Amino acid sequence: MKRIMxxxxxxxxxxxxxxxxxxxxxxDIIITFANNPGIRGAFLVDKEKRFAGIISRMAIMKWADFQLFGKWKRGVPASEVTQLVDTIKAKYLARGSWRSFGVKEWDTLEKAFNQMMMLGEDVIPVLDDDGKIIGDLRLSEVLMKAIEVGRSGENKP
Known part of the structure; x- marks a missing residue:
């Protein structure tokens, strides 16, 4: 069985x-999302240009829901509502860091896909050893590889 990286x-x-x-x-990020519907997420970088967090489409949707409808949803912690209301800088809505979020080029696709599922994200950063972003891995790319492998039969026992 071939290991896919x-x-x-x-x-x-x-x-x-x-x-x-x-x-x-x-x-600024919300305007970019609004004007470019193909964007799946915003990767934030710190002063050293290392990955500092992701703002996903779901986070933007939660922000828009509160801005438009202002409803307190049952089951949503007060801290999350406060965070949505008070957010001025992008970093306050982001999640993750270069140490806990993202994969390396030489990681297996299985590890990366498991991380995507665990985090509930359909796009994650691909990072170098210093935590700098060198690309992103999307669910659509994983699916294309799954189709390719399925057609070739290369991962069948």
Whole structure:
């Protein structure tokens, strides 16, 4: 059985994310999402250009829900509502860090896919050893590889 590595998959379709400084105003990211519907997430970078977190489409949707409808949803912690209301800088809505979020080119696709499922994200950063972003891995790229492997039969016992 052939081991599939992240480096074999993550550049199939180009990038689906934007990279922005972690201190950028959240409104700038929201405007970018609104004007570019193909964007799957925003990767924030710190002063050293290392991955500092992701703002996913779901986080943007939660922000928009509260801005538009202002409803307190049952089961949503007060801290999350406060975070959504008070968010001015993008970094306050982001989750993850370069130590806990993302994969390396030489990681197996299985590890990367498991991380995507565990985090509930359909796009994750591909990082170098210093935590700098070198690309992104999307669910669509994983699916294309799954179709390719299925057709070739290369991972069948």
């Amino acid at each position: 992240v480096k074999d998959v993550y550049e199939l379709h180009g990038t689906a994310t934007i990279m922005v400084a972690e201190d950028v105003p959240l409104e």
